[in-house]
Amino acid sequence: MTAAAEELVPAGPPGSAVSEVAQLPPLSEEESHFLVERVWRFFCSLKLTLANLLLLFLAMIAGTFVNPQNDSLANIERAFAGRGALLGAYRTFELYDLFHSWWFTLLLTSLALNLIACSFERLPRIYYLVRYPERRLDHVVGLRFRVAATASAIDAEALGERLRQRRYRVQAPEEGVLFAERGRYARFGVWVVHISLLLILGGGVYGRLTAFEGIANVRQDGGIAASFIQRNPDGSMFKHRLVDERGRPFVVQCTDFRLKEFEPGRPKAFESDLIALEDLGNSEPGRELARATITVNHPLRYGGLTFYQASYQQLEEGTRAKVTMFDRATGKSRDLLVAAGEPIRAAEGLTYQLVDHNPDFAGLGPAVRVVRSEDGRESSFWVFTRDAQFDRRNRDDRFSFSFERLAPLYATGLQIARDPSTPVVYSGCFLLFLGIGIAFYTSHKRIWAQVRDGKLALGGASHRNAEAFGREFDTLCAELGLPRK
């Protein structure tokens, strides 16, 4: 190492980069022997923070490599059947669900206690710093921006007025001494960030105690779900009844599921039409409570439960046609999913059957052929996807049809979750955005001035972004006619 290089090694980061709050002496200097205070000090310590972060770092790396497929304990027991020690480790350290294991939770708890202790310890210090600032220029040391006493025509009052115009809060503790500051709240930014992290962690704990989720598969042709199954990482299962916040049972009916594709194998959208119905405890469906078409990013929320489109299952080989049958006599229409040749008994002695499908009938698009049988007499006609009113206009018959699509019979896979912690976590998130906004994009600026015997001395400091403040300080000096090196 050359001598020149050694000289250039900086002695430390610029003063503005190190937290002033951290530099304040501890509130009591004396070494305490009280156990409580020693525990408190332990949880306030930054070394603990760093240790926590380091352990979390290692644990999380391990977490992504140990049991990456999230196999349940039952599967792991099967895989490690002959290896008792390894299986023992898996069980003891709950490696089948590492991120919810007792020791990972302990680590997070330690981080949370650390955060709580530091936040408690910090608040009075920040308050002290903001409430009782050093207001006399000659008492402040180590200022980066400073102009030594220079002859100047400006008096304290005019200077105060100028600073007020720059939206500073100006105080004059004594004759010829000015103290102006702006953005005091910026000092609380980091504190708010830490509190919001605590809130998010707390929301996570609350969620872990109260939230649950599970799966229900519901047939698309009017299938009804009254409960859903929760699968736990240890392999156990639990069945939840669908109930709203007040404990009233309800059911969810799926009236249609659509798997839309750009082309085979390239999904465009998964959609389920859901209706929440009152559960009257018998086979009759009750009053309609809510209705929605859900897609992957747009769930249905009802009664404190959220219904997400999570998966689907094909229930049988082959396809069915989705048709709507309109009854002129009653003015009502019915949606049907029928297989080829399956008779639709529309009225006494009157049946319809779908017999043929053409993906593009004479350039008019997809169509199905329907055979009408009434008392042994048969006739047939085509129904088109493009024009839903076509059949109603063209055929004089009590029942008319429209054809929507040909698709397999599916059951929609609903993920159903109750998570009362969401508002807590969300308020933590918004508080975090606010805290980050304050901590990283605002600064607490202070300007000290002393006017004595026609001479003006000026000093300034900003708790972050000293560069921008430096420019502001230079402009101020130029306005006041002070020399700036």
Place this chain on the structure above:
Amino acid sequence: MTGRPLGYNGGVEEVSLGSVEGLLSFGAALRVAAIGTYAAAFVSYAARLAVQKLKLDRAATALAALGVATHTAYLVTRWIAAGQIEILARERTGDVLSGYDRFWFMVSHPPYTNLFDALNFVAWAMMVCYLIIERKWGLRVVGVLAVALALVAMGEASLVTDKQIEPLVPALQSYWILIHVGMLFVSYSLFTLGAACALLYLVRTGTPTALLGGVQAAVAALLLSLIGGVKLLTQATFEMAPGWQHQIQSRLHAGKLLDVTTAVHVMVQGSEKAVKFLTPVSGVGPFLLAAVLLFIAGAIVYFRRREEGTSALGYRLILSGFAALTFGLLLLVYRIVNSPEIILPAEVQLAPGEHGPFKLSLASNYALGLIALVWGSTLGFLLTALFRDRIAESLPDPRKLEDITYRVIIAGWPLLTIGIVMGGMWANEAWGRFWGWDPKETWALITWVVYAGYLHTRITMGWSGRRPAAIAVFAFAVVVFTFMGVNLGLTGEGLHTYGAG
């Protein structure tokens, strides 16, 4: 729906298809031009560093700015083309879109949703951030590293075969993708620049070669271990995901088929999940393991001799590790290029829709890219260690380098934090859980923890100088693994797989 033309025969759509195709070829030309301009900028930045008399400052900056402008234009064409494809794909399948729908689908597909686009986007973000740094603080030295990294990322993108824009899968059809992913990628590029500044700081302050080499070897060993996983460390077996080739209809030329390589997925026993199938690549494992062990040995020797400044033994150990890595890498490329058909074991159940023949392939190959990155950075160390005094002399004031490392990192950290949290909010809205410990989520949090550590040591404990700089350099390995390594398939399949990759 009345009388609307569907299918491929509508005259109007024929015209707009042509325009998308034209836009994409124009974009491809812009991308090549951007790479060329960056290459010229790299030469200028390197020349002004090597020969100080040359007055190349302005030329280098102008070239970099021109490269960024071209690159921006390229990304814009890509974004517009993706939007038009989203709209056309829907109109072709019979959807009737309102004006609002058209606007939404136009912007809904940003140019960072597959590996190819993501690499190009990160290179762009890094160059933009670099130019801002240069404008504010005039640190042209960093330019060499920034442009080199951008070229590496774009070169790696060129290797990816699957460049076609596909309409987004349902899970990604959300406005959150615009905010969440973009923010995280910008933060990753800022951290990369921070690592570059920190590295230069370490060189400038005369940090002993032993320390630099130790950190470099440790980082290389860590990354290789993460890439190889438990199998490499315990059984000297290197596993990677083979691909299966299939053909898909070109979206632009009706009737033309495109070759696409997709990683093979198999079903997990007793569950409905599909995960990447991994197969051992014969002969590569021992070389990689040897490289890991030699790097660890090199790091230990270097750390023990750090008082002496340098160590010939340490250098030789890393050199031999590098040789082992080179053989391993060459063998891996050879094995991939000459891959026989891979027969799946009988007990493995294939994911639905996938079929053979299965082969190792270069396309979308994260393992290869990451090993190449380790190889390149080790080579970088081995070469620069020889000329380090000359390089150190030409670097600016270390205080400035340290200050800028810090500023770049505190610019990236809020973006990382907000990006992660917004990812949680998206997950909560789409899947009903805020946090699911999915590998990408976890690794983003690991990155966050590392930088939280950096900020606390620096701001609260007042550490300065080499220790925070070493953390910033080390953190780069974590950022790289978060960006690409999670997609290797070792850590399980999450929901963040860069489209079909």
